[in-house]
Amino acid sequence: MAVLALGMAVILFSRQLPYHSDYGPGPGFLPMWIGVVLVICSLIVTVQELRAENKGESFFQPRTRMAVKVLVVIAIAFLLFPLLGFSVGFGLFICATMRLMGGHRWVTCGVAAIVTAVGIHYLFGHWLDIPLPTGLVGW
Amino acid sequence: MDLFHNLYNGFAVALTFQNIMYCSFGVFFGQIIGVLPGIGAPTAIALLLPLTFSIDPTSAIIMFAGIYYGVAYGGTITSVLINVPGESSTVMTCLDGYQMALQGRAGAALSVAAIGSWIAGTASVVLLMAFAPALAKFALRFGPAEFFALTMMAFGLLTVFGEENPFKVIISTMLGLLLSTIGLDVVSGMPRFAFGVPQLLGGFDFIVIICGMFGVTEVFNSIENPEDEGEVLKGKLRLRDMFLTWEDWVASRWAIFRGSVIGFFVGMIPAGGITTASFIAYLAEKRYSKHPERFGKGAIEGVAAPESANNAASISGFAPLLALGIPGSATTAVMLAGFMMWGIRPGPLLFMQHANLVWGLIASMYVGNFLLLLMNIFMIPVFVAMLRVPYSIMMGFIVVFATVGAFSVNNNLFDVWMMLGFALMAYAMIKLKYPLVPLILALVLGKLSENSLRQALMLSGGSMSIFFTHPISAFFMGMAFLAYLTPVLRWYLKRRQVKAAQA
Numbered sequence: 001m002a003v004l005a006l007g008m009a010v011i012l013f014s015r016q017l018p019y020h021s022d023y024g025p026g027p028g029f030l031p032m033w034i035g036v037v038l039v040i041c042s043l044i045v046t047v048q049e050l051r052a053e054n055k056g057e058s059f060f061q062p063r064t065r066m067a068v069k070v071l072v073v074i075a076i077a078f079l080l081f082p083l084l085g086f087s088v089g090f091g092l093f094i095c096a097t098m099r100l101m102g103g104h105r106w107v108t109c110g111v112a113a114i115v116t117a118v119g120i121h122y123l124f125g126h127w128l129d130i131p132l133p134t135g136l137v138g139w
Numbered sequence: 140m141d142l143f144h145n146l147y148n149g150f151a152v153a154l155t156f157q158n159i160m161y162c163s164f165g166v167f168f169g170q171i172i173g174v175l176p177g178i179g180a181p182t183a184i185a186l187l188l189p190l191t192f193s194i195d196p197t198s199a200i201i202m203f204a205g206i207y208y209g210v211a212y213g214g215t216i217t218s219v220l221i222n223v224p225g226e227s228s229t230v231m232t233c234l235d236g237y238q239m240a241l242q243g244r245a246g247a248a249l250s251v252a253a254i255g256s257w258i259a260g261t262a263s264v265v266l267l268m269a270f271a272p273a274l275a276k277f278a279l280r281f282g283p284a285e286f287f288a289l290t291m292m293a294f295g296l297l298t299v300f301g302e303e304n305p306f307k308v309i310i311s312t313m314l315g316l317l318l319s320t321i322g323l324d325v326v327s328g329m330p331r332f333a334f335g336v337p338q339l340l341g342g343f344d345f346i347v348i349i350c351g352m353f354g355v356t357e358v359f360n361s362i363e364n365p366e367d368e369g370e371v372l373k374g375k376l377r378l379r380d381m382f383l384t385w386e387d388w389v390a391s392r393w394a395i396f397r398g399s400v401i402g403f404f405v406g407m408i409p410a411g412g413i414t415t416a417s418f419i420a421y422l423a424e425k426r427y428s429k430h431p432e433r434f435g436k437g438a439i440e441g442v443a444a445p446e447s448a449n450n451a452a453s454i455s456g457f458a459p460l461l462a463l464g465i466p467g468s469a470t471t472a473v474m475l476a477g478f479m480m481w482g483i484r485p486g487p488l489l490f491m492q493h494a495n496l497v498w499g500l501i502a503s504m505y506v507g508n509f510l511l512l513l514m515n516i517f518m519i520p521v522f523v524a525m526l527r528v529p530y531s532i533m534m535g536f537i538v539v540f541a542t543v544g545a546f547s548v549n550n551n552l553f554d555v556w557m558m559l560g561f562a563l564m565a566y567a568m569i570k571l572k573y574p575l576v577p578l579i580l581a582l583v584l585g586k587l588s589e590n591s592l593r594q595a596l597m598l599s600g601g602s603m604s605i606f607f608t609h610p611i612s613a614f615f616m617g618m619a620f621l622a623y624l625t626p627v628l629r630w631y632l633k634r635r636q637v638k639a640a641q642a
Contacts, residue, residue: 037309037313044306067359067362067363067566070358070359070362070534071359071563074355074538074559075559078542078552078555078556078559090539090542093535093538093539094532094535094536094539097534097535097538112532116535116539120539120543
């Protein structure tokens with residue numbers, strides 16, 4: 001926890017550098033002050049975290065793994081969009097998350113996937129007229 | 140009378156078939172969102188925002204307002220029946236509401252909440268009609284110095300009302316401001332923090348950030364901390380059980396009245412919000428009561444007061460949003476983003492330029508509150524059934540809506556990845572106990588704050604004294620300083636106490 005706060009302070013420090021050098025007093029004025037306040041506050045928080053006796057909850061909790069798994073599924077789905085398009089991509093995505101999270105049967109997931117794909121295609125693509133990426137599937 | 144004329148026009152707008160439909164959908168949807176733990180009003184509105192590109196802004200804002208105050212009703216049901224607050228604004232309701240349910244008086248608890256909410260909501264709309272135009276008229280005199288001071292005060296108050304470490308609140312505010320500076324600088328046209336990435340030149344769209352932070356982050360968060368799935372209390376709720384006895388009325392009438400007044404004024408304070416309102420109302424009621432020992436053991440006043448307050452606050456929160464363009468909570472901040480997306484600038488001029496929108500919205504609140512009263516007396520079982528939707532299905536759809544929302548802003552996949560990035564950032568912030576609301580408020584207000592700061596400094600030739608010599612601005616600045624001082628002072632006092640204890 002404390003290490004992470006320190007890490008954040010370092011990030012904030014490095015982000016703070018360009019404020020001073022790159023810009024004149026006009027557009028750089030507010031960012032510079034943001035930088036200064038950020039650095040002061042992050043230092044205080046870091047000191048507080050270091051001195052705190054109770055370290056609080058750890059960053060990784062038992063169920064964090066599940067969240068990471070879902071994150072990976074989301075990322076895979078996003079990567080597949082240029083290839084599969086939104087409708088098919090999200091159909092597979094719903095299928096995967098239902099299986100992973102809820103442990104539903106494959107049949108249920110499959111049906112949900114098809115319903116989702118068709119639903120997205122008509123709701124967003126037709127009714128709301130959003131030009132969804134279709135990918136190579138073309139639908 | 141000007142007021143009645145305006146209200147008449149407002150009802151003409153609100154009572155068109157289309158707007159009644161949007162209003163009913165909004166309150167119904169809000170009620171569902173309120174019942175479901177793990178998804179709140181800002182998330183719901185953020186996810187629906189991109190879908191409103193093509194509909195009339197008046198209808199859209201009527202729908203969103205419906206969601207906002209509908210949520211304040213809906214959270215009650217789970218608080219009373221399963222002791223799990225559906226929303227943070229109904230935490231206080233659990234204390235006495237669940238106890239009442241255990242005593243077999245769930246119907247009475249839900250009913251007093253619904254009626255109290257309705258009275259408070261309606262009273263709050265009346266007060267809003269009186270206050271908001273006056274506030275707008277007053278704000279017409281505001282110059283850049285006043286607006287900057289006002290945003291400073293709003294940011295300052297966040298540190299007072301937040302539960303979190305005040306320094307973390309400030310860091311979160313600063314991160315929001317920083318995000319708002321990305322893109323072309325409005326005054327000089329110079330790119331800032333774009334790092335040569337062309338997509339960053341236009342700045343981040345609010346929608347992308349909001350969809351990530353409230354939609355996808357909420358999913359991660361709920362996966363990690365699943366709500367305890369409480370047992371719904373056995374026994375059917377019959378309509379007969381919903382009726383209140385005469386003693387109930389006598390016990391709760393002043394609680395409803397006080398709750399409404401407290402809720403209205405707390406809701407108007409920037410950063411006050413509906414949760415704070417319900418806390419204050421509950422505590423006030425306990426203090427006023429002749430029998431404070433009954434609180435926490437199923438006192439009907441303990442349900443009536445916070446429930447009335449959260450509703451009154453959800454409506455009065457529109458006063459600063461509409462009249463000043465300053466949102467007081469995450470939900471109203473998301474709505475402000477919506478206004479900007481539709482090309483409408485809330486603020487003092489809104490009451491003149493978009494009178495139909497404002498009065499239509501206000502009139503729709505009467506309609507919406509009435510619909511909610513009916514729903515909460517006759518349709519409780521329907522909403523209880525909603526609780527059976529497994530989260531594994533719901534979360535998938537939250538992600539779908541967030542993604543399509545982020546995509547539809549500019550129709551490109553870059554925004555979708557950005558959204559995921561912001562979701563991860565917000566997830567880390569929640570884990571490290573950094574509040575998200577200041578970031579969102581600062582993000583939405585950032586441009587206004589910076590531009591008014593720089594305009595004011597141009598007017599004064601670079602002298603900071605402009606903020607302190609104008610009386611209104613000086614007042615806001617003074618409030619801001621006080622607000623920033625309170626946590627420091629509190630921290631100092633606490634340290635002294637600790638030291639004294641050690642010595």
